[in-house]
Amino acid sequence: MDRKINVAVIVGSLRKESVSRKAALALAKLAPEHLDLHIVEIGDLALYNEDVEAAGAPNSWMRFREEVRASDAVLFVTPEYNRSVPGALKNAIDVGSRPYGNSAFSGKPAAIMSLSPGALGAFGANHHLRQSLVFLDMPILQQPEAYVGGAFSLFDERGELTSEGTQAFFQQFIDAFASWIEATSKVDALA
Amino acid sequence: MDRKINVAVIVGSLRKESVSRKAALALAKLAPEHLDLHIVEIGDLALYNEDVEAAGAPNSWMRFREEVRASDAVLFVTPEYNRSVPGALKNAIDVGSRPYGNSAFSGKPAAIMSLSPGALGAFGANHHLRQSLVFLDMPILQQPEAYVGGAFSLFDERGELTSEGTQAFFQQFIDAFASWIEATSKVDALA
Amino acid sequence: MDRKINVAVIVGSLRKESVSRKAALALAKLAPEHLDLHIVEIGDLALYNEDVEAAGAPNSWMRFREEVRASDAVLFVTPEYNRSVPGALKNAIDVGSRPYGNSAFSGKPAAIMSLSPGALGAFGANHHLRQSLVFLDMPILQQPEAYVGGAFSLFDERGELTSEGTQAFFQQFIDAFASWIEATSKVDALA
């Protein structure tokens, strides 16, 4: 490909020191050169409300939708809250998907990395998010699945991955996503 | 029982004319006399962020947690957004469940009615919410399942149910919930 | 209670040396005295087929339905196959739930322990099974959730739990189920 692939990265936690954010930044560093990963912020998005839309969408919604729309693909990096997608992330999905018939996400290839301090790797959040992506018509990377456990010991103080095994897995994951984007970006052309 | 059972009703849509809100009000009217259903608002809750919690929880969070904590049971009435729980509702769950070890929802019996304009009755939102309730330790009513389709024609202009069949189903649902609350409220006493 | 509580235990793996079976037997030993856990076998059940039902249900189906029907509660102990419930276990559920209107499972309190060799503890199987239990109208124990990882090192050669921590968790789980059965067995009486 001749040009850079623009990947919107949506981080499911709003904490400054969020491990999901650190994982997103680590993936951005490891990504193939033709992939440009950048975080699209969601912390300022008002809760979705159709009445508010009718009265005029807030700037934060417009900004978010434009950033997603300008991207070629979307990477979600998220923790799990209460066995599902964090409310802040689900709200961003709701905001970006509206108004009806004009979703910013439509057709964009996607991948998910989910992380938890414990062993389960946010499996519940990962698969709930996948169910939303069906409706959003986002071709989703299947393998490698990325359920990352023990998240609080993944990074050192500078935000670098502490284990070579984890780094190799992150590399495999982002490379697979790059291939997935390339393949599925041809779907529309063929259709 | 001698005293009123206090049921917090959480509505998943923020629209003023939301069908979910109308359904909640209809259920409140049909409920057995010893059940007191009242809506706990979620539209003013800031997005959950652990940094904000550490700096001091906003009043809106404290108010929501107290109202849930003061209830004996929780009824969720919700639409589906993008095949899952609306972000605003998921955020309310996240806010009410924190800080860790001090969830406002813990142990309270719950029921879910989900509604959609189309045929599917928000099945996806209904079951994603159930997965969260496992973590929240809320004994959940299984039957009758309430996937209510064709939601935009359920109510007349005064907010009254237009069909006797629907009204009978709503009655059956809220009566079953009343029995469920009575039975499961003994779990802790027995434990 | 004056009489024994009869708990049907359904094991999701057909392997002789299945870790799920060992976990089921360990739970049977740890159960409070008034709980009688016994495994109801599912390996001989022909695949559910409504045509076969119409021609006359096989003996294996009749035997299974009777054993479930004779129980007061049902405990599922299962691995995960392909991120969901093993086919053999799902088939047993289908067989036991039919014919329509005459499900053997109806109303019986249930609990799930899921196990995997890896870290994820068969979370996917656990929650898919929960979705079926909603339809089957089985009041389901919410906490403690039992996602048991590292399953291949749980038992010694005699089938005894090797770790005190695991044994304490198994004890907590089966005790919580005992309380759950006692509480929810009153639902019908109250209704």
Add this chain to the structure above:
Amino acid sequence: MDRKINVAVIVGSLRKESVSRKAALALAKLAPEHLDLHIVEIGDLALYNEDVEAAGAPNSWMRFREEVRASDAVLFVTPEYNRSVPGALKNAIDVGSRPYGNSAFSGKPAAIMSLSPGALGAFGANHHLRQSLVFLDMPILQQPEAYVGGAFSLFDERGELTSEGTQAFFQQFIDAFASWIEATSKVDALA
């Protein structure tokens, strides 16, 4: 493309007069000429059991695995049993996915049509199946989602679709799958 695309169709019901089977046949007729849809039978598959595998896989398992392996893509057409995938279909997935490291499904593009007599269109089965396909590494068609309700009145006595609207939807679905197969079959080549 120069050659025919070979699509294995797996039908989730074993009934002779199954509506899912009729839908599969209708889709086969409507498919673009370069797509060759044929049903791979699952009714004779013994329940998956690793001990049986170790002793020598039955002929039925070998036959099923070979037929899936010989295909370019897989189409699932299924009802819902107990809010999930029918046991017979889940068993077929388990059989085809083993032995470990040698899954017959790996990498093959997939699509799902789910059907129910009622309104819900087997949503629960559809999405549980999707969760398995993640593990099986099968790129899955996202849109159009195919939750087909009112299934018992879809076909006339000769098995022809009775409604033009349904026929148009079936056409759209199978055409989208054809495009999806073409696009995603390049993933490996690119990787």
